[in-house]
Amino acid sequence: MESRRAADPAHLLVGVVLGADPATVATFLAGIEPDLEGLGDRARVLLVSSDAEVRALATRWAAAHAPTVELVDGPDDLIEGRNAVLTAPLPTGWPAAQTWVHVPDVRDLPLPGAWKRYLEGATAFPEAAVLRGVSAEDAGSEALHLVDLRRQPELAPTLLRDSAVRADLLGSAGPRLDARLAAGFADARLLAGALRAASAPTVAWVPGAAYVFGERDDELTGGRSSFADPRRFVESLRDGHLVVLGDDAPPWAQHMVLSDLQWYFRADEALSGQMNAEMHHLSTEFHALLSQVCARLSTDVLDEAQVPPVRRAAIEHGLRGRTWHEETALLEARDRPRRLVRLAYLFTGDLPAEEVLVDGAPSRPRWAKTRSHAYAGRTLVSERILWVQHGQDVRLELDGATVRVARTRPREPRRRWTAAAVAAAFAPRKEAPSLTPGQQARKLASPSWWREKLVLMLAGTGAVRRRFAGAWVLLDRVESANDNAEHLFAHLRRTRPDHRAFFAVERGTADWKRLRADHGAQVLAYGSLRWKLVCLNATHVLSSQAGPYVSNPEALRPFGRRSWKFVFLQHGVIATDLSRWLNRRTFDLFVTSTPAEFASIAGDGGLYRYTPREVVLTGLPRHDRLVSLDRSGSVRQDRLLLVPSWREYLLVGQADATGRRALREDFEQTHYARAWWGLLRSEELRAFASDHGLRIAFMPHPNIQPYLASLDVPDHVEVLTYAGNDIQEVLVSARVVVTDFSSIVFDTALIRRPMAYYQFDQAEAFGGTHTVRQGYFGYPEDGFGPVVETEEALLAALRDIAQDGFELSPLYQERAAAAFPAPDDGACERVLHAVHELDTPTSDAPVAVPPSPPNRPTPRVPAVPGTGGREAAGRAFGSL
Numbered sequence: 001m002e003s004r005r006a007a008d009p010a011h012l013l014v015g016v017v018l019g020a021d022p023a024t025v026a027t028f029l030a031g032i033e034p035d036l037e038g039l040g041d042r043a044r045v046l047l048v049s050s051d052a053e054v055r056a057l058a059t060r061w062a063a064a065h066a067p068t069v070e071l072v073d074g075p076d077d078l079i080e081g082r083n084a085v086l087t088a089p090l091p092t093g094w095p096a097a098q099t100w101v102h103v104p105d106v107r108d109l110p111l112p113g114a115w116k117r118y119l120e121g122a123t124a125f126p127e128a129a130v131l132r133g134v135s136a137e138d139a140g141s142e143a144l145h146l147v148d149l150r151r152q153p154e155l156a157p158t159l160l161r162d163s164a165v166r167a168d169l170l171g172s173a174g175p176r177l178d179a180r181l182a183a184g185f186a187d188a189r190l191l192a193g194a195l196r197a198a199s200a201p202t203v204a205w206v207p208g209a210a211y212v213f214g215e216r217d218d219e220l221t222g223g224r225s226s227f228a229d230p231r232r233f234v235e236s237l238r239d240g241h242l243v244v245l246g247d248d249a250p251p252w253a254q255h256m257v258l259s260d261l262q263w264y265f266r267a268d269e270a271l272s273g274q275m276n277a278e279m280h281h282l283s284t285e286f287h288a289l290l291s292q293v294c295a296r297l298s299t300d301v302l303d304e305a306q307v308p309p310v311r312r313a314a315i316e317h318g319l320r321g322r323t324w325h326e327e328t329a330l331l332e333a334r335d336r337p338r339r340l341v342r343l344a345y346l347f348t349g350d351l352p353a354e355e356v357l358v359d360g361a362p363s364r365p366r367w368a369k370t371r372s373h374a375y376a377g378r379t380l381v382s383e384r385i386l387w388v389q390h391g392q393d394v395r396l397e398l399d400g401a402t403v404r405v406a407r408t409r410p411r412e413p414r415r416r417w418t419a420a421a422v423a424a425a426f427a428p429r430k431e432a433p434s435l436t437p438g439q440q441a442r443k444l445a446s447p448s449w450w451r452e453k454l455v456l457m458l459a460g461t462g463a464v465r466r467r468f469a470g471a472w473v474l475l476d477r478v479e480s481a482n483d484n485a486e487h488l489f490a491h492l493r494r495t496r497p498d499h500r501a502f503f504a505v506e507r508g509t510a511d512w513k514r515l516r517a518d519h520g521a522q523v524l525a526y527g528s529l530r531w532k533l534v535c536l537n538a539t540h541v542l543s544s545q546a547g548p549y550v551s552n553p554e555a556l557r558p559f560g561r562r563s564w565k566f567v568f569l570q571h572g573v574i575a576t577d578l579s580r581w582l583n584r585r586t587f588d589l590f591v592t593s594t595p596a597e598f599a600s601i602a603g604d605g606g607l608y609r610y611t612p613r614e615v616v617l618t619g620l621p622r623h624d625r626l627v628s629l630d631r632s633g634s635v636r637q638d639r640l641l642l643v644p645s646w647r648e649y650l651l652v653g654q655a656d657a658t659g660r661r662a663l664r665e666d667f668e669q670t671h672y673a674r675a676w677w678g679l680l681r682s683e684e685l686r687a688f689a690s691d692h693g694l695r696i697a698f699m700p701h702p703n704i705q706p707y708l709a710s711l712d713v714p715d716h717v718e719v720l721t722y723a724g725n726d727i728q729e730v731l732v733s734a735r736v737v738v739t740d741f742s743s744i745v746f747d748t749a750l751i752r753r754p755m756a757y758y759q760f761d762q763a764e765a766f767g768g769t770h771t772v773r774q775g776y777f778g779y780p781e782d783g784f785g786p787v788v789e790t791e792e793a794l795l796a797a798l799r800d801i802a803q804d805g806f807e808l809s810p811l812y813q814e815r816a817a818a819a820f821p822a823p824d825d826g827a828c829e830r831v832l833h834a835v836h837e838l839d840t841p842t843s844d845a846p847v848a849v850p851p852s853p854p855n856r857p858t859p860r861v862p863a864v865p866g867t868g869g870r871e872a873a874g875r876a877f878g879s880l
Contacts, residue, residue, distance in 0.1 A: 010122035011042050011099040012115060012164065015085025018049040018058060019076035020106045024214075025054050029061050031109040035116065036068055042119055044091055048074040048081045078105075079186060082160070083176045090167060098122075100131055102164035107214035111135075114209045118164050120144065121206035129198035130191060131164040132157045133209030142207045149201040153251035154304045154418060156195075157203055158259050160187040162211060169194040178239060183229035184263070185240035188256045192244040201252055227267050233277040233376070236260075237289040245296045254301040257293060264290075265311045268375045271581045278377025279766065279858045286376055287319075294319045303414045304421070310373050310381050313346050318380030323349030328404040329396050335613070337839045340366060341390040343405065345398070346373075347382050352398040354384070358391040364846045367611040369604045377855075387613050389844055452558045455529065459536035459559075468500065468537040473564075475504040476544045478526050479660075480702065480723035481511040483544040484569040484591075488621040491828040493519060502534050510723050527555050535562070540835065542567040546585050565589070565838055569621060569831070572743030573597050573819075575777035576766075577855055579607035588838055590615045591831060593623070593746065594819040599850045600776045606852025616834040619827030623750060626728045628825050630751040639718075640694040640798075641734035642679070644758075645742040646701040647672050647765065667707050675760040675791075676700075680717050684795050692802055694735060699725070701742065735806050736798065737785075741765065741772065745784060749816040750823050754808050755785035756797040762789065763859045778856035784812045784819075 018025050047058045062069040074084035082103045100122050121131045125146045147155050157163045177186045195201040241257045268276045277286035294315045317324040325347035333342040356363050365386040373381040476483035492501040505512050507525035515523045524531040541564050543550040565588040573593045592598040601608045602615035651661040689696050699720035737748045737755040779787045786797045
């Protein structure tokens with residue numbers, strides 16, 4: 001290793017892989033141009049590309065900035081392109097010990113003067129192994145400073161895009177990025193090697209040497225697409241984490257590994273769109289490696305990283321095979337009418353001996369279940385949930401010892417307090433800032449502020465309360481009705497006309513006009529003054545939807561959190577695993593329709609946090625009319641009904657206050673559109689329908705309907721919408737039904753219609769491109785019709801159904817009967833009974849909780865030879 005002196009000039013070699021479209025490259029080159037001025041001969045920029053169009057652009061630009069900029073013919077792949085820079089010979093006269101190598105990403109733009117600041121950091125701290133570029137805000141000051149990772153291990157760098165590494169350490173560490181870690185952790189392994197090769201693991205923090213990071217899904221940074229690569233679950237741990245930890249596992253290396261591990265947990269906790277090892281059928285290998293990695297992580301590092309409680313329990317206890325339970329249980333909720341409280345605590349291993357004492361006497365919980373916290377298909381942590389009578393005094397004993405009960409989980413005490421942790425502990429609480437006189441004047445002059453005050457005052461007046469107090473507000477979607485809320489509302493109006501039941505829907509829509517004509521003033525315009533007055537006096541909100549536009553509407557937030565009871569009527573039968581989405585919601589009542597669905601959500605050992613206290617098996621309100629209409633024989637059965645679901649990637653951006661999202665411009669090129677529109681245009685399908693006297697009807701999911709206006713649907717196909725048609729009548733009119741994953745086919749199973757599942761993208765949909773995960777219901781094992789993946793197979797299945805006289809085969813009859821043993825028209829009354837029970841005290845007798853059926857294995861992602869499954873997964877994520 002060469003000697004270094006502070007007086008020696010430092011050099012910066014910047015290598016940029018131009019593996020992007022020409023527009024992105026042009027933006028990057030224009031962004032770095034100001035940084036080139038003033039660098040002189042102390043900096044050199046290597047542009048790496050093999051793309052002809054990009055090279056033509058970069059050649060002209062490099063010629064204009066020679067000799068500082070040089071174009072190198074090299075691969076556009078990020079790993080191999082960076083390796084071309086890391087192994088390139090240094091310019092003549094540049095000692096490796098005085099040269100730092102920096103490989104930013106072409107999608108990021110440096111702040112003005114960033115590269116000059118790197119040189120300043122290298123000059124100030126020539127002994128540093130790594131220069132870390134940060135914003136002045138993140139650094140806490142604009143001053144350069146040296147961090148010794150032996151004393152501040154939590155500040156270890158993990159990414160090359162904002163770091164520069166001393167060239168002589170690259171040689172010692174092995175200068176190449178490991179292609180086996182292309183899915184993640186390649187940067188961290190190279191940085192760790194450089195830090196180990198240095199005489200001391202030091203990092204110079206360089207405020208101002210920062211970038212504006214562009215949006216992308218970077219396979220090197222643990223982003224979404226990296227989990228589509230199976231190597232993320234084996235090689236990244238075996239050849240990345242365990243190598244970086246080494247035999248000694250210094251705390252700074254542990255922090256690097258833990259930082260990456262958090263991505264795995266976040267991905268598995270996400271609502272959707274994140275693959276895990278179970279989806280790749282690598283769960284056994286992954287968990288074996290994960291256990292080895294987590295066994296090397298110390299309590300101090302877990303403290304410093306402030307790992308969330310469930311993840312920490314998984315890392316510290318679950319993955320190490322320990323039997324453990326929390327020493328503090330949570331007092332999570334209260335059910336005042338039933339005199340119940342909800343207690344919960346985490347544990348791993350065997351369930352502890354559990355005893356509840358109410359007023360000093362043993363008391364069995366009214367409802368008790370264990371919820372699983374599963375990662376990559378394996379339960380690592382369990383959560384015990386108890387609804388108990390509260391009396392005057394409630395205590396909980398676990399393994400013979402009384403545990404503390406608190407409203408919030410206490411923070412883990414620390415063995416080591418960093419400066420940042422101390423500062424955070426004593427930071428003043430953020431309170432709403434006092435308004436200046438000018439701000440107060442503007443507030444008082446604001447029409448919206450006065451409107452909110454007047455609405456709140458008006459809602460509390462005697463006249464308004466006499467009309468609306470105790471109201472029930474029912475709604476389906478903001479822009480449409482015709483789902484469970486409307487059917488329950490219609491039932492209330494028929495059977496209990498004096499009940500204060502109101503239905504909300506957007507003014508001016510087709511359903512608004514229809515419902516106003518039938519029910520007059522009992523129909524509210526969503527967002528209107530009258531809707532606000534009713535909601536502010538309501539005791540119950542009942543909806544088939546669970547989004548915030550229902551449970552916590554933006555227009556009502558200025559008036560404070562509402563105290564109504566929220567009844568989730570559901571949009572359909574839950575067959576997939578929606579636990580990560582629904583567990584973030586709070587329901588007072590949760591309606592289910594089949595015994596298996598009820599057990600999966602309320603059952604013991606499942607993934608949902610709900611118990612039979614909240615979950616009821618009643619059937620859906622819309623089923624009443626469906627059964628009655630089918631039995632009446634008044635609807636002709638002459639439709640071949642296509643009812644596709646949707647995919648999360650088919651909409652973009654965040655949902656607005658009403659739940660709507662923007663449309664994709666390239667929808668017609670997606671796998672989904674090509675498959676369904678190809679089927680609609682199929683001459684074979686048209687001939688089949690004609691031969692059997694059927695009309696082809698296409699009724700896509702409401703999220704797909706906005707695309708209909710811009711796409712060509714053949715004239716012989718009847719287009720139906722949920723907002724413009726009587727859905728029950730449409731379903732009864734079907735002689736055969738085709739769907740992909742839509743839960744509406746449970747409705748058709750209820751009335752015993754034959755069906756086929758056209759799942760052209762089954763593995764992709766369950767592998768991260770949609771909001772679903774594999775649940776207890778397997779389409780081949782539990783579905784009500786054949787499952788096919790190609791148009792040809794679908795047509796063959798339809799011909800088989802026709803040959804059977806358009807009747808369910810004995811196998812599918814048996815499955816339909818298991819789901820709906822005794823179809824009737826009593827669901828609305830059962831739901832209403834359950835709603836009224838919410839305010840009725842219960843007995844103290846424990847209620848049995850059924851076991852939750854386990855989730856079935858995720859369908860395999862089809863592998864392309866030589867890719868290990870990566871190409872197929874890449875196609876799935878390529879549409880995002």
